[in-house]
Amino acid sequence: MSDLNIAVNVKLEPDFSEGNVSYNADGTLNRAETKSILGPHSAVASNAAFYSKVLYGARVAVTTMGPPIADIALQQAQLLSDADELHLYSDRMFAGADTLATAEVLKTGISKVDGKTDIVFSGHRASDGETGQTGPQTAWKLGFTFLGNVIDYYVDMQSRIVRAKRLISLQGFYDVVEEVEAPLPVFIAIDPSYKASFNTVSQRLAFEKYQKEAKGRAQNYKQYLKVFNAQQLGVDPKLVGLPGSPTIVYKVEKIPKAKASRKAEVVEGSSREQLAKVATKIFEVLGGLVIK
Amino acid sequence: MMESYEVAIIGGGSAGLAALKQLSNLGKQAILIEAGKQVGTKNISGGILYSKKPRNGRVHNVEDVYPEFLQDAPIERKITQYMLHSTSRNKVFTLNLTAAHEYQANFGYSVLLNRLTAWFAKQAGESAEKQGGGIVSGVHVKSLSWPGEKTVIETDELDPFEAKAVIAADGVNSEVAAMTGARTKFTPEQLYQGVKVIVKLPEEIIEERFGVGTDEGAAHLFAGDVTLNHIGGGFAYTNRDTLSVGAVYHYDSLMTRPTEPSTLVNALLKNPMVAEFVKDEVAVKMEINKDLPKEEQLRVRFATSKLIKTWNELRDAWYSPSGRKRLVEAGKFKTEAEIKSRIDYVQNELTSKYSTRFVTDYVELEYGAKLVPDGKRCAMKKPFHKNVLFIGDAAGRGVFIGPRIEGLNVGIDDAVRAANAVARAIDRNNFGPQYMGEYYSQMIEDSPYTRDMREIDKDYLKIFLDAAKDVPKDIIGQRYGMLFRLMSSGTLRGLAVGFANILGYDKLLPLVESEDTYVQVPVELAEKMGRSMTAMYEPTLPTVAQRVARLKYDDDRASHIKVLNPNSEFMKKMVVLCPTNCYSIEGGEVILQHEACIECGTCAKETEWHHPRGEKGIVYQYG
Ligand SMILES: Cc1cc2nc3c(=O)[nH]c(=O)nc-3n(C[C@H](O)[C@H](O)[C@H](O)COP(=O)(O)OP(=O)(O)OC[C@H]3O[C@@H](n4cnc5c(N)ncnc54)[C@H](O)[C@@H]3O)c2cc1C
Ligand code: SF4
Numbered sequence: 001m002s003d004l005n006i007a008v009n010v011k012l013e014p015d016f017s018e019g020n021v022s023y024n025a026d027g028t029l030n031r032a033e034t035k036s037i038l039g040p041h042s043a044v045a046s047n048a049a050f051y052s053k054v055l056y057g058a059r060v061a062v063t064t065m066g067p068p069i070a071d072i073a074l075q076q077a078q079l080l081s082d083a084d085e086l087h088l089y090s091d092r093m094f095a096g097a098d099t100l101a102t103a104e105v106l107k108t109g110i111s112k113v114d115g116k117t118d119i120v121f122s123g124h125r126a127s128d129g130e131t132g133q134t135g136p137q138t139a140w141k142l143g144f145t146f147l148g149n150v151i152d153y154y155v156d157m158q159s160r161i162v163r164a165k166r167l168i169s170l171q172g173f174y175d176v177v178e179e180v181e182a183p184l185p186v187f188i189a190i191d192p193s194y195k196a197s198f199n200t201v202s203q204r205l206a207f208e209k210y211q212k213e214a215k216g217r218a219q220n221y222k223q224y225l226k227v228f229n230a231q232q233l234g235v236d237p238k239l240v241g242l243p244g245s246p247t248i249v250y251k252v253e254k255i256p257k258a259k260a261s262r263k264a265e266v267v268e269g270s271s272r273e274q275l276a277k278v279a280t281k282i283f284e285v286l287g288g289l290v291i292k
Numbered sequence: 293m294m295e296s297y298e299v300a301i302i303g304g305g306s307a308g309l310a311a312l313k314q315l316s317n318l319g320k321q322a323i324l325i326e327a328g329k330q331v332g333t334k335n336i337s338g339g340i341l342y343s344k345k346p347r348n349g350r351v352h353n354v355e356d357v358y359p360e361f362l363q364d365a366p367i368e369r370k371i372t373q374y375m376l377h378s379t380s381r382n383k384v385f386t387l388n389l390t391a392a393h394e395y396q397a398n399f400g401y402s403v404l405l406n407r408l409t410a411w412f413a414k415q416a417g418e419s420a421e422k423q424g425g426g427i428v429s430g431v432h433v434k435s436l437s438w439p440g441e442k443t444v445i446e447t448d449e450l451d452p453f454e455a456k457a458v459i460a461a462d463g464v465n466s467e468v469a470a471m472t473g474a475r476t477k478f479t480p481e482q483l484y485q486g487v488k489v490i491v492k493l494p495e496e497i498i499e500e501r502f503g504v505g506t507d508e509g510a511a512h513l514f515a516g517d518v519t520l521n522h523i524g525g526g527f528a529y530t531n532r533d534t535l536s537v538g539a540v541y542h543y544d545s546l547m548t549r550p551t552e553p554s555t556l557v558n559a560l561l562k563n564p565m566v567a568e569f570v571k572d573e574v575a576v577k578m579e580i581n582k583d584l585p586k587e588e589q590l591r592v593r594f595a596t597s598k599l600i601k602t603w604n605e606l607r608d609a610w611y612s613p614s615g616r617k618r619l620v621e622a623g624k625f626k627t628e629a630e631i632k633s634r635i636d637y638v639q640n641e642l643t644s645k646y647s648t649r650f651v652t653d654y655v656e657l658e659y660g661a662k663l664v665p666d667g668k669r670c671a672m673k674k675p676f677h678k679n680v681l682f683i684g685d686a687a688g689r690g691v692f693i694g695p696r697i698e699g700l701n702v703g704i705d706d707a708v709r710a711a712n713a714v715a716r717a718i719d720r721n722n723f724g725p726q727y728m729g730e731y732y733s734q735m736i737e738d739s740p741y742t743r744d745m746r747e748i749d750k751d752y753l754k755i756f757l758d759a760a761k762d763v764p765k766d767i768i769g770q771r772y773g774m775l776f777r778l779m780s781s782g783t784l785r786g787l788a789v790g791f792a793n794i795l796g797y798d799k800l801l802p803l804v805e806s807e808d809t810y811v812q813v814p815v816e817l818a819e820k821m822g823r824s825m826t827a828m829y830e831p832t833l834p835t836v837a838q839r840v841a842r843l844k845y846d847d848d849r850a851s852h853i854k855v856l857n858p859n860s861e862f863m864k865k866m867v868v869l870c871p872t873n874c875y876s877i878e879g880g881e882v883i884l885q886h887e888a889c890i891e892c893g894t895c896a897k898e899t900e901w902h903h904p905r906g907e908k909g910i911v912y913q914y915g
Binding site: 019202209 | 323418450451590593594601
């Protein structure tokens with residue numbers, strides 16, 4: 001048994017990259033024609049879990065709630081995190097869940113993971129319309145300390161304390177990095193800018209070793225996969241799916257783009273004359289302003 | 293406390309990895325540091341990888357180091373045809389040099405270094421792990437020092453660590469050589485500039501076009517007017533489902549009359565024979581009507597991209613036995629015929645709904661370049677410094693004689709010799725220059741490749757002369773005179789070669805490696821004896837900017853190259869000779885924009901030149 005047990009909540013999301021995404025004539029996403037993949041924020045959370053695998057030999061479980069095909073998100077997350085265990089919570093009963101009902105399923109799932117979970121990682125938010133609340137709500141339901149926007153962390157294995165750096169954006173002002181400490185267990189929502197760093201040769205060698213292991217495991221990911229329906233999970237039907245969702249999204253509207261208030265003139269090309277034209281324009285507009 | 297290792301290998305190209313594998317095979321711990329994020333992303337070759345069996349002495353071949361090589365490695369095709377074409381305008385005269393290609397060879401496979409190097413890394417890495425070592429990629433070594441007996445290695449990314457022995461396998465632009473002062477930077481006279489493009493071509497089209505069987509391939513070399521009067525030549529090699537088309541020219545020849553590397557490849561691609569080699573059916577997107585609503589424009593753009601991607605994927609699979617089988621076995625199609633009708637359907641959709649056109653052209657996937665050390669002129673005499681042993685391109689080693697282009701196999705052979713020397717030092721715990729360096733140096737002296745870098749091999753020459761027996765003697769004779777007439781005669785050849793070798797390579801080379809050999813003689817041959825060729829289309833040649841746009845980089849804001857003298861003649865020539873146009877002139881001074889740099893080393897001689905930090909810079913997909 002490992003000294004550190006980690007769970008990662010991930011999500012299957014549409015692949016928005018060109019050549020893979022498809023839109024309907026009205027501009028909405030054509031879900032049937034668009035491939036789904038592990039969401040980018042979930043990928044970052046998986047990377048964060050892998051960091052603990054390399055440094056502390058942590059045991060990693062990846063969990064997700066979704067349709068049966070969401071197992072590919074688990075496979076991709078296993079490739080990134082070298083997970084020892086994969087959980088898929090899949091049941092028609094879960095359909096229509098909002099963030100709170102999702103958190104209920106994820107919370108219950110964590111209790112099914114082998115060993116007592118010390119850290120849960122989740123992405124910052126999903127890319128296909130989610131509000132970033134699932135994480136905090138799951139943490140609250142689990143009774144874990146919640147740490148959001150984490151860009152770096154390490155675990156003092158002796159004292160079982162997590163030290164983390166949080167990136168806080170003071171909108172309109174500047175960004176600050178806050179350093180916090182919390183005893184295990186914790187729930188960490190990882191910031192998209194997180195990047196693990198491995199600073200010694202031996203850490204890099206361990207990294208290579210686990211990464212190779214991850215490749216092998218992900219190829220046979222079904223061996224690590226456990227699928228739970230509502231009954232197997234033992235969730236309260238009142239707390240999941242539509243019945244457990246206090247919020248309902250009844251309409252999604254496109255926000256009309258504001259009319260540009262500036263007038264722009266496009267000067268094509270890079271010849272001397274064209275550049276001179278741009279310079280003259282700038283000078284006209286800025287008038288007496290001196291640019292240093 | 294500083295981490296300590298027995299051996300550190302710097303550079304994970306074909307040479308460095310072979311050293312790691314050999315050391316691990318011998319049960320020794322070694323780590324290998326590679327700058328690229330993934331091993332194989334920085335390496336580029338022509339390339340044909342040979343396995344040789346010299347009559348005198350023995351070399352260590354790729355399959356000796358990696359026993360699974362022939363069964364398992366991602367090799368492209370076994371080269372069974374080797375042709376040399378002399379070109380002039382639309383005329384081509386062909387010599388069959390397959391016998392020269394097979395000379396003292398077990399085999400020669402076409403390879404793409406990205407995937408092959410990754411395979412080497414997997415094999416070597418697994419063996420090394422068992423000995424407590426392994427591969428550390430994405431790390432750039434920036435300095436070596438010797439506070440005590442061990443070498444302290446500093447990198448841009450990791451905490452410093454130490455090693456008892458170091459193997460420098462960091463390529464032609466070796467920073468280890470510069471750091472240690474083991475050798476000076478190579479001069480243009482000692483180098484070639486190699487440039488190449490990867491062209492996409494479906495598997496069975498290659499087989500039909502080149503007249504080769506499954507797994508077999510062809511190599512075509514070019515001299516004459518395609519060289520644009522430079523000393524060197526072009527090549528086109530068949531891979532499994534791509535072609536490698538490129539050119540290797542003497543760097544000093546390029547310095548004399550600078551020509552853009554991209555122009556040199558274009559000259560080759562425009563040759564009617566090569567144009568016909570590379571041609572394929574290509575989907576061309578229609579310009580999207582800008583008057584349509586934004587959403588509709590996006591929908592059309594994405595739908596076209598998606599359909600073209602499908603069309604390409606299905607077509608590639610359709611022209612490949614394994615591809616067809618894979619699609620049917622995966623249950624995506626019931627029969628192979630269904631694949632074809634799906635392709636036709638997609639093509640029809642594209643034409644009718646999205647106004648996509650299908651034309652004859654060629655598809656370029658990757659553009660790349662690198663310097664190549666001419667072993668004859670720059671192989672290190674004593675390839676070591678203290679406890680650092682140099683191998684492969686870093687040691688300036690390679691056999692390049694006429695159509696004989698061998699760097700990969702030479703580097704692998706060096707690697708085994710270096711690994712053996714290091715293993716012996718570990719057993720005695722003696723890494724001193726006398727015990728390890730000198731011993732390695734002697735092993736390199738004993739290598740048949742070293743002999744090939746110094747002397748003419750008369751048997752190899754004979755094969756040449758036999759292949760050229762129908763060439764009118766006046767074309768050759770009037771230029772090379774006495775010596776060559778002597779060599780054409782069986783009995784006198786031994787004498788002539790002996791005489792030539794006494795004269796020495798340095799005196800002989802300027803005579804043989806001349807514009808006469810690479811340009812005038814081939815042009816005359818083609819004009820007098822060549823057959824006419826016509827291309828059915830004109831290839832659309834990308835600009836340098838378009839070629840660069842297709843490359844993958846991990847951008848580094850800090851430049852890894854510093855211009856020392858922006859007014860020097862050398863730097864002014866870089867404006868033309870940099871393969872990706874990183875240099876330009878502003879206000880009479882040469883300035884560098886490093887972002888598009890592909891780390892070829894062409895500008896290294898008069899710049900402060902480093903490889904980019906770990907993970908940064910060019911990421912070759914084919915190599
Ligand atoms: C166009 C062209 C055609 C060729 N054709 C052929 C052919 O047909 N047959 C043949 O046998 N040979 C051919 N060659 C030559 C052959 O490709 C080379 O000899 C061979 O690839 C050299 O291998 P190497 O391992 O010595 O160096 P490289 O492959 O250059 O490897 C050096 C490695 O070291 C790494 N590195 C460098 N500095 C550092 C640092 N400071 N820290 C960490 N890592 C570092 C680099 O990232 C790189 O991966 C050709 C070459 C070219 C350019
Ligand atoms: S900047 Fe120098 S090293 Fe980089 S591609 Fe240009 S010539 Fe080559």
